[in-house]
Amino acid sequence: MNVTLSLTDKQHDQLTAHLFPGDGKEAVAFALCGRRHGKGEQGLLVREIVTIPYHSCGVRTPxxxxxxxxQMPELLSRAERTGMAVMKIHSHPNGYPSFSRTDDKSDREFFSYLGIxxxxxSPHASLIMLPDGKLIGRTINQEGQFRPLASIKWVGDDLKFWGCSHLDSNTIPEYGIRIAQAFGDGxxxxxxxxxxxxxxxxxxxxxxxxxxxxxxxxxLVLIDPERIEEKNLNRIPQATMEDAKCRAFKVDVMARAIGEMGFGTKVETFATDLYDPDAVRAVTACDIVFGCMDSIDGRHLLNRISSFYILPYFDIGVRLIADGAGGVEQVCGxxxxxxxGGSSLLSRGLYTLDQAHAAALFSTDPVAYAEQVGDGYIEGVHEEKPAVMSVNMVYAALAVNELLARLHPYRLDPNAEYDRHTISLSHGIYEHAAHDVPCxxxxxxxxxxxxIPLLDMPALSDKRKESVA
Ligand SMILES: [Zn+2]
Structure with missing residues (x-):
């Protein structure tokens, strides 16, 4: 089974501060990790770090x-109660980039203690941190054999992936050469x-x-419940009139276009909304996610998934306000x-919890929603809005460039200053800002x-899905 690990920049900072106190000696910490169970693979998600005080270490040398x-009984009882994984992390201040024989012996003893x-x-993990911050990790099976972690994802202002298998640079096909020239083979x-x-x-x-x-x-994992209609054809470049006539699912039209491109891109499609547990699970197995939704509840749900599963999330919102007779009031996005673990769309003030609730009701229980709007309990949320492809293109490109900047930092200023970009095409404004207060x-x-239930949301329990089916 492949095991991956995800942690945030703040968790990494906490580990670095403890594991490298400046005296050149090794130090040790533990982490409790949530689990993501996939097909033939499992993700470990760092939830909490427990540092072992230096004075509690019998031996500390370089x-x-x-x-x-x-401190173990309390830590292990919590792991037992919650089903979380236990991870041991120690430093190699001398920079030795592998597990040593001493580490092998120590890990066998520790994992055997854990198993008993x-x-x-279920897998637990052992990691080494090197002076440059790099992490190397492994799991151990019941026979005492070690296996490297398939990847370690560091989610901060930048995005780092350690331990990923690398392709031979000679294998870069013609269609990838210009990208490698811009951002490097790596x-x-x-x-x-x-x-x-x-x-x-x-x-x-x-x-x-x-x-x-x-x-x-x-x-690419694509999620959208809607079918192509003629009114979409002004802004979905992959779609044709024929798709509109036969009401093809948008995800199927995307998958066809990606297949015809011929780059060998794998595609998983879900013609459902994000309230489908299978769609949620597919998103949680991604390395990164883009939210391209109008709905407040969809964006709030995706932000929640991103928190539970340490998933970096790029969100796009476009606002085009027109009077329907050619008068344009605002074009911005x-x-x-x-x-x-950082700020959220909610804490950045994009919407209130009441608005998220109203939008969720619209998606999950339209009858109750209509009653509550009729009774004046909540504001209506659904409306048909004008949409223009050239406007959308500005923000779609901005979002994908933002991903590239996080993978391969290329800006003069640090990425931390670009949590939000806003461009108003009507008012001639471009601004970017940091949002560093956690939600x-x-x-x-x-x-x-x-x-259980998924994301702690009863609406996502599999039982509900079964009873509906
Ligand atoms: Zn060691």
Whole structure:
């Protein structure tokens, strides 16, 4: 089974501060990790870090560390109660980039202790941190054999992926050469092995999908419940009149276009909204996700998924206000980058919880929604809006360039200053800003991974789906 690990920049900072106190000696910490159970693979998501005080370590030298087990019972009881994985992390201040024989012996003892205590077969992990911040990790099976982690994802203002298998640079095909020339072989290879989710395949989503495919992203997961209609044809470049006539699903039209491009991009499609547990699970298995939705509840739900599963989230919102008779009041839009554990669309003030509730009711229970709007309890949320492809294209391109900047930082200023871009085409405004105050609501869910019901939301329980079916 392939095991991956995800952690945030703040968690990495906390580990660095403890593991490299400046005395040149090894140090040790533990983490409790939520789990994401996939097909033949499992994701570990760092939820909480427990540092072992230096004075509790029996031995601390530049090559070795051991520690008192006094903090273990409490840590292991919590792992047992919550089903979380236990991860051990120690430093190699001398920069030795592998597990040593001492580490092998120590890990075998520790994992055996864990196995006896927890009595489970689920993977736990051991990591080394090097002085440059790089992490190297492995799991151990019941026979005591070690296996490297398939990848380690570091989610911060930049995005780093350690331990990913690299392709031979000679294998870069002609269609990828210009990308490699711009951002280097390493970034091209990374794009090729990334799995990116796009939720919403209409006005902005279809353009994001086109850009991601042309930029050689390896796998795309596409989610949208709608079918192509003639009114969409002004802004979905992959769609034809024939698609509108036969009412093809938008995700199927996207998959066909990506297949015809011939880059070998893998595509998974879900012709449902994000309230489908299968669609949620498919998103959680992605490395990165783009939200290209109008709906407040969809964006709020995706931000929640991003927190539970440490998933970097790029959100696009376009606002075109016109009077319907040629009068344009406003043409503007924003691209938000959302780091799990950081600020959210909610905490940035894009909507209120009441608005998210009203929008969710519209999606999940239209009858109750209509009653509540009729009774004046909530404001109406659904309206047909004007939409123009050339406008959408500005923000779709901005969002994909934002991804590239996070994978391969190329700006003069640090990425932290670009959490939000806003462009008003009507008012001649371009601005970007940092949003560094964590969301009080969503940051509580950081790294929780799989829980029952999914995302702690009864609306997403599989039982409900079965009874509806
Ligand atoms: Zn070591």
């Amino acid at each position: 090559e070795c560390v051991n520690w008192s087990t006094s 205590w927890l009595g489970d077969n 970034t091209y290879q990374l794009l090729r092995r990334l799995k990116i989710g796009v939720v919403g395949c209409s006005g902005t989503g279809s353009l994001v999908i086109e850009l991601l495919s042309r930029n050689c992203v390896g796998t 924003s691209v938000h980058y959302l780091k799990p 009080a609501l969503l940051s509580n869910h950081l790294g929780r991974g799989d829980v």
